[in-house]
Amino acid sequence: xxxxxxxxxxxxxxxxxxxxxxxxxxxxxxxxxxxxxxxxxxxxxxxxxxxxxxxxxxxxxxxxxxxxxxxxxxxxxxxxxxxxxxxxxxxxxxxxxxxxxxxxxxxxxxxxxxxxxxxxxxxxxxxxxxxxxxxxxxxxxxxxxxxxxxxxxxxxxxxxxxxxxxxxxxxxxxxxxxxxxxxxxxxxxxxxxxxxxxxxxxxxxxxxxxxxxxxxxxxxxxxxxxxxxxxxxxxxxxxxxxxxxxxxxxxxxxxxxxxxxxxxxxxxxxxxxxxxxxxxxxxxxxxxxxxxxxxxxxxxxxxxxxxxxxxxxxxxxxxxxxxxxxxxxxxxxxxxxxxxxxxxxxxxx
Amino acid sequence: xxxxxxxxxxxxxxxxxxxxxxxxxxxxxxxxxxxxxxxxxxxxxxxxxxxxxxxxxxxxxxxxxxxxxxxxxxxxxxxxxxxxxxxxxxxxxxxxxxxxxxxxxxxxxxx
Ligand code: SF4
Ligand code: SF4
Numbered sequence: 001x002x003x004x005x006x007x008x009x010x011x012x013x014x015x016x017x018x019x020x021x022x023x024x025x026x027x028x029x030x031x032x033x034x035x036x037x038x039x040x041x042x043x044x045x046x047x048x049x050x051x052x053x054x055x056x057x058x059x060x061x062x063x064x065x066x067x068x069x070x071x072x073x074x075x076x077x078x079x080x081x082x083x084x085x086x087x088x089x090x091x092x093x094x095x096x097x098x099x100x101x102x103x104x105x106x107x108x109x110x111x112x113x114x115x116x117x118x119x120x121x122x123x124x125x126x127x128x129x130x131x132x133x134x135x136x137x138x139x140x141x142x143x144x145x146x147x148x149x150x151x152x153x154x155x156x157x158x159x160x161x162x163x164x165x166x167x168x169x170x171x172x173x174x175x176x177x178x179x180x181x182x183x184x185x186x187x188x189x190x191x192x193x194x195x196x197x198x199x200x201x202x203x204x205x206x207x208x209x210x211x212x213x214x215x216x217x218x219x220x221x222x223x224x225x226x227x228x229x230x231x232x233x234x235x236x237x238x239x240x241x242x243x244x245x246x247x248x249x250x251x252x253x254x255x256x257x258x259x260x261x262x263x264x265x266x267x268x269x270x271x272x273x274x275x276x277x278x279x280x281x282x283x284x285x286x287x288x289x290x291x292x293x294x295x296x297x298x299x300x301x302x303x304x305x306x307x308x309x310x311x312x313x314x315x316x317x318x319x320x321x322x323x324x325x326x327x328x329x330x331x332x333x334x335x336x337x338x339x340x341x342x343x344x345x346x347x348x349x
Numbered sequence: 350x351x352x353x354x355x356x357x358x359x360x361x362x363x364x365x366x367x368x369x370x371x372x373x374x375x376x377x378x379x380x381x382x383x384x385x386x387x388x389x390x391x392x393x394x395x396x397x398x399x400x401x402x403x404x405x406x407x408x409x410x411x412x413x414x415x416x417x418x419x420x421x422x423x424x425x426x427x428x429x430x431x432x433x434x435x436x437x438x439x440x441x442x443x444x445x446x447x448x449x450x451x452x453x454x455x456x457x458x459x460x
Contacts (some may be wrong), residue, residue, distance in 0.1 A: 160422075160424070162424050164424070164425060165424070165425075205419070205420065207419070209416045209419055209420050210420060211420055212392070212420045212421040212422060216390075216391070216392055216421060216422070217421075217422045220392075220422045221422075
């Protein structure tokens with residue numbers, strides 16, 4: 001499957017995605033007014049704790065729900081120079097947690113260098129690994145060892161413990177390759193009690209429905225993966241699909257866009273608001289621009305200064321990012337539905 | 350198109366309280382309690398509900414509990430097996446009555 005960008009599909013353009021949000025205003029209330037009703041006059045950032053670095057849109061997979069529109073045909077990858085600017089930002093901000101994402105971040109030629117530089121600075125490093133990259137080519141086979149040597153936390157998507165539903169979302173053969181990769185990670189000690197090597201799995205519903213509570217699914221995943229394959233992991237992060245890029249495309253194509261948006265609004269949970277990840281995360285794009293989260297990045301809702309100029313990682317003063325107003329739109333309903341959703345899973349019990 | 354069943358009516362379920370709020374409140378409270386975690390888990394109850402929905406052939410319940418069972422992490426195979434259980438009980442319930450037919454045949458017939 002080609003990416004939306006490759007197909008030159010209108011939805012490859014973030015402005016056209018935002019126009020779809022305008023279309024449903026009237027059927028569903030603007031997110032900002034729902035926030036206001038819940039007693040929040042906008043959404044404001046606290047002190048940023050996690051720097052989420054998106055090192056590029058290049059990926060060996062083309063998952064149906066991908067909000068990045070990543071794939072093998074994308075060429076946007078972060079340069080070494082921009083990575084250096086990220087490291088300088090870490091130095092001047094004192095932020096101590098880094099979350100590396102993509103695409104498949106390992107396809108960036110400077111990925112391993114970035115990981116080791118972050119670790120040398122004493123940062124906790126999380127990496128979003130799609131699993132199949134580990135077995136995709138022999139030059140990636142040693143990734144589990146590399147992760148372990150650098151004590152990197154591995155966060156990997158596995159939407160179901162059976163092939164049918166996993167492959168439907170992520171592509172034919174992905175399930176089997178993912179199981180193989182999980183076994184390699186386990187062999188390195190990942191997910192094993194007392195190894196100190198954390199392996200978390202990410203669950204996105206395979207379609208236009210919301211997920212059951214994280215704990216319920218985690219129990220199920222642990223039981224099934226252990227019984228069937230002897231695989232162990234630490235936590236399951238349950239994440240809602242946000243109506244962005246290829247998931248928005250799926251919703252529109254299948255005629256379920258309005259219904260899904262209504263579902264998210266019906267499930268709005270004000271208790272999730274204080275815990276929203278944009279309040280303590282900063283997202284940086286392959287070009288070095290700053291965003292409130294990876295979703296805003298894909299919608300090109302940039303963090304700006306008071307004059308409206310886009311903030312760049314090379315020049316932004318760290319203190320300028322605290323207490324900033326977060327850019328919200330209708331996609332934010334995905335983070336506040338039910339028990340809430342973030343890159344670290346559910347937000348409230 | 351005019352039909353007896355309208356998919357939008359599922360979201361209007363709570364409107365049944367318009368004509369008798371007291372009884373509707375009792376029903377919804379009881380319903381919510383039935384589906385809470387208990388000696389059976391909320392997850393197990395969802396699969397039972399899906400099977401019963403098929404036995405009753407209620408399109409609203411099938412719509413709602415298919416989604417609920419997917420959300421609660423059941424596989425397609427597990428869901429289909431649950432429907433077969435419902436169908437088997439329905440089929441068996443008809444067939445077991447054949448014994449009544451056979452009794453009546455014996456009663457009416459010259460032996
Ligand atoms: S969801 Fe992840 S693995 Fe799938 S295409 Fe997007 S970036 Fe690649
Ligand atoms: S999409 Fe979610 S994380 Fe991003 S700004 Fe909206 S609420 Fe915050």
